[in-house]
Amino acid sequence: MEIAVAGGTGIAGSEVVRIAQQRGHRVRVLTRGNGVDVRSGAGLDDALAGVDAVVDVLSTSTQSARVSAEFFTGTTSHLLAAGHRVGVRHHLALSIVGVDRAPHGYYAGKLAQEQAVQAGQVPWTIQRATQFHDFAAQMYRNAALGPLHLAPRMRTQPIAIVEVATRLVDLAEAGAVGRARDIAGPREERLPEMMRAWAEHTGRSGWLPAVSLPGAFGRAIRDGRVLPDADADLGTVTFEDWLHAQPRG
Numbered sequence: 001m002e003i004a005v006a007g008g009t010g011i012a013g014s015e016v017v018r019i020a021q022q023r024g025h026r027v028r029v030l031t032r033g034n035g036v037d038v039r040s041g042a043g044l045d046d047a048l049a050g051v052d053a054v055v056d057v058l059s060t061s062t063q064s065a066r067v068s069a070e071f072f073t074g075t076t077s078h079l080l081a082a083g084h085r086v087g088v089r090h091h092l093a094l095s096i097v098g099v100d101r102a103p104h105g106y107y108a109g110k111l112a113q114e115q116a117v118q119a120g121q122v123p124w125t126i127q128r129a130t131q132f133h134d135f136a137a138q139m140y141r142n143a144a145l146g147p148l149h150l151a152p153r154m155r156t157q158p159i160a161i162v163e164v165a166t167r168l169v170d171l172a173e174a175g176a177v178g179r180a181r182d183i184a185g186p187r188e189e190r191l192p193e194m195m196r197a198w199a200e201h202t203g204r205s206g207w208l209p210a211v212s213l214p215g216a217f218g219r220a221i222r223d224g225r226v227l228p229d230a231d232a233d234l235g236t237v238t239f240e241d242w243l244h245a246q247p248r249g
């Protein structure tokens with residue numbers, strides 16, 4: 001198959017590219033470094049001509065609902081319009097478990113993205129996954145205030161990226177199914193403990209106080225609204241397994 005991966009240089013995207021190539025698919029990576037700006041739509045018709053499936057694992061770093069919604073609806077509408085023009089038969093988007101129960105900040109954009117995919121003219125699949133194990137490292141870096149690393153109180157059931165990427169390639173091969181069954185990791189964790197364990201394992205220093213994020217988003221992540229439902233498919237790699245496979249600092 002010919003598979004285009006929008007965001008193929010990202011954390012999830014690079015695993016999707018690796019697994020798809022390993023299975024013998026021809027993969028096109030859509031990123032700005034390859035001359036394709038999905039936000040403006042420039043270069044997309046050429047990049048998607050002859051493609052069977054588009055896997056959308058784009059992301060942007062914002063906590064603003066408005067900025068997130070603009071990014072995800074803009075990029076999705078460009079991918080769908082170009083895909084429709086050139087005959088793409090499957091648009092597959094990666095979303096996040098619980099975005100409808102916590103439609104705030106970044107997650108508001110993910111919900112808007114899902115709505116745009118469902119309203120588009122290209123047959124679609126939406127796969128929701130929980131946070132990746134690497135979320136602990138991302139949060140350590142992003143929530144830094146000098147030596148202080150704020151550790152938001154959050155109930156999460158993190159999953160290994162390789163399990164998410166494998167599922168995405170399986171779905172790309174199978175064709176459009178609409179909403180796929182959610183996927184999550186095997187065990188519930190607390191984000192502050194994940195961040196502290198990651199910092200200790202990798203030799204990072206600093207103070208990691210647990211904080212309650214303000215507002216509706218903070219409440220939603222503390223209350224477990226982004227945890228999977230009972231019918232989600234569960235991966236097998238725990239956060240602890242993943243952490244022990246990371247280089248020690």
Ligand SMILES: NC(=O)c1ccc[n+]([C@@H]2O[C@H](COP(=O)([O-])OP(=O)(O)OC[C@H]3O[C@@H](n4cnc5c(N)ncnc54)[C@H](OP(=O)(O)O)[C@@H]3O)[C@@H](O)[C@H]2O)c1
Binds near residue numbers: 011037039040057
């Ligand atoms: N991280 C998590 O815990 C998690 C959990 C569940 C679902 N998800 C979802 O998974 C997806 C991928 O997340 P991630 O953490 O892997 O993202 P990431 O590492 O931040 O990667 C983002 C990708 O988007 C590309 N990109 C950004 N703006 C672009 C533009 N204008 N044109 C073309 N490419 C652009 C970047 O490429 P260049 O900068 O090279 O252009 C990069 O490849 C997101 O939709 C996210 O919501 C994430």
